[in-house]
Amino acid sequence: MDILLKNAQIITLNENDDIIREGSIGIRGNKIDHIGSGEQDSDTGYSKVIDCKGRTVMPGFVNAHNHLAMTLFRNYADDMNLMDWLFKKIFPLEDKLTEDAVYWASLLAMVEMIKSGTTTFSDMYFFMEETARATSESGMRAVLSRGLQGESGEEGIDYRLRENLELFDKYHNSFNERIKVMLGPHSVYTCGEPYLKKVAAKSRERGIPIQIHLSETGEEVKNCINKYGKSPVKHLDSLGLLNEGTVAAHCVAVDDSDIDILAARKVNVVHNPGSNMKLASGAAPIVKMLGRGINICLGTDGASSNNNLDMLEEMRMAAYLQKVHTGDPSALPVNEVMRMATAGGAEALGFESTGSLEEGKTADIIVLNTKKAHYYPKYNIKSAIVYSGSSADVETVIIDGSLVMEGGCLVTLDEERILYETQKWASKLTE
Ligand SMILES: [Zn+2]
Numbered sequence: 001m002d003i004l005l006k007n008a009q010i011i012t013l014n015e016n017d018d019i020i021r022e023g024s025i026g027i028r029g030n031k032i033d034h035i036g037s038g039e040q041d042s043d044t045g046y047s048k049v050i051d052c053k054g055r056t057v058m059p060g061f062v063n064a065h066n067h068l069a070m071t072l073f074r075n076y077a078d079d080m081n082l083m084d085w086l087f088k089k090i091f092p093l094e095d096k097l098t099e100d101a102v103y104w105a106s107l108l109a110m111v112e113m114i115k116s117g118t119t120t121f122s123d124m125y126f127f128m129e130e131t132a133r134a135t136s137e138s139g140m141r142a143v144l145s146r147g148l149q150g151e152s153g154e155e156g157i158d159y160r161l162r163e164n165l166e167l168f169d170k171y172h173n174s175f176n177e178r179i180k181v182m183l184g185p186h187s188v189y190t191c192g193e194p195y196l197k198k199v200a201a202k203s204r205e206r207g208i209p210i211q212i213h214l215s216e217t218g219e220e221v222k223n224c225i226n227k228y229g230k231s232p233v234k235h236l237d238s239l240g241l242l243n244e245g246t247v248a249a250h251c252v253a254v255d256d257s258d259i260d261i262l263a264a265r266k267v268n269v270v271h272n273p274g275s276n277m278k279l280a281s282g283a284a285p286i287v288k289m290l291g292r293g294i295n296i297c298l299g300t301d302g303a304s305s306n307n308n309l310d311m312l313e314e315m316r317m318a319a320y321l322q323k324v325h326t327g328d329p330s331a332l333p334v335n336e337v338m339r340m341a342t343a344g345g346a347e348a349l350g351f352e353s354t355g356s357l358e359e360g361k362t363a364d365i366i367v368l369n370t371k372k373a374h375y376y377p378k379y380n381i382k383s384a385i386v387y388s389g390s391s392a393d394v395e396t397v398i399i400d401g402s403l404v405m406e407g408g409c410l411v412t413l414d415e416e417r418i419l420y421e422t423q424k425w426a427s428k429l430t431e
Helices: 068-073 082-094 099-115 128-138 155-171 193-206 218-228 232-238 256-264 273-278 286-291 311-326 334-348 381-388 415-430
Strands: 003-011 019-028 031-037 048-051 055-059 061-066 118-125 141-148 179-181 211-214 247-250 268-271 296-298 365-369 394-399 402-406
Touching: 003 365, 003 381, 055 334, 055 381, 061 247, 061 268, 061 296, 061 311, 061 334, 068 082, 068 099, 068 118, 068 128, 068 415, 099 118, 099 128, 099 402, 099 415, 118 128, 118 334, 118 394, 128 141, 128 155, 128 179, 141 155, 155 179, 155 193, 211 232, 218 232, 232 256, 256 286, 268 334, 273 311, 286 296, 286 311, 296 311, 296 334, 311 334, 311 381, 334 381
Parallel strands: 003 048, 003 055, 061 118, 118 141, 141 179, 211 247, 247 268, 268 296
Antiparallel strands: 003 019, 019 031, 055 365, 365 394, 394 402
16 A cells, blocks of 8 residues: 655654654655655555644654563562562463463554554564564564573573574564564573573574673672673673674663673663663663663563553653763753664664655654644654653554554554453463
8 A cells, every 4th residue: 555644744863853844755565755845746646645734753663672472461560679570470470371372462562562653662572473473463563582591501491492593484584574583582690601602602603683681680780790700791792692783671780891892792772761660670871871872772671560562651761760860951862762762773673774764764654643732832843752742642653664553543453352362361360
């Protein structure tokens, strides 16, 4: 379907950061073939024309760190520290999960993400074939990883790595390259050294980037130093796991020498302010890392440590947290945080053809209704979206040139059925 968005205010997030006061975007196939101000000469040739009067159009959000199926544990165990929450509440429940549960929970996350303007996500979990199936159905763009855990390189635990490699062979660059696959070693505290070495070797051999939780808490760092004599960043670096394609979530408890390594290896860092605040993990030194030229992107983390997948809210929390953390109200300004939530994530996940609105780029686009009281009077539209916007303002979502939500109605997913099935699963898991 060729789509024309007309009469729109357009936040391009291109190199010049152009904002078009009133213009149009033409989409042919999955590409943006025209973007500009003023009236489009003619509507003809487009099978679908959407009048965006009073609306603002911008690139879709990229949620660069998530565990989709953890939507099933949303509001199940709150107000706990990371290790107690993980080992006492979450891991026992995860043992009861089935393929069907993960399928429906993944779809639940996708309903929430699409409705709040996210077009791309990165996921690390298990039964990932089910998430791949859900992704293909929803039309979303994704990086998928099988979460890897294990103490040694022995046979018994190799099935996880094998599943991750099978996922890569089957789904990498599938569905018009909407799906990519990475390796997903969970963390230094759930993966032993021989196991991480094995993952590093596979990553090099097959050219598959990795994503990992890294230095999420002070406790993780302390335990790692006790066990290996070095910080998690230095430990992973010594094992060859940090390089240009690596996506490291959190990086809260990192010192200057860790930051030097992350910068030198060109690691992508995912900031998860909501999860870090809720679990009292601390504030990642984002301003410092940005100053060192590290690509920072934004993620919500799983829905049970956030507890939603709302990237608009995440942008605001990121900005506020850095201001409090540095004592400087000019820290992490609007332009920077919006770039993290879009182009930063696209770059980290290898979807460089998305993340900004430019001719020739892939059409991952959202339309927000900005003709609402909380956007008035109008000064700076980017400030208005970050500081006063709401995910409920997202009306229309286009991914890979296809409409997945139009005027608030989901096109690809049956929301009613998904809510029913996930509630059924939640009752079954906790009975
Ligand atoms: Zn996580």
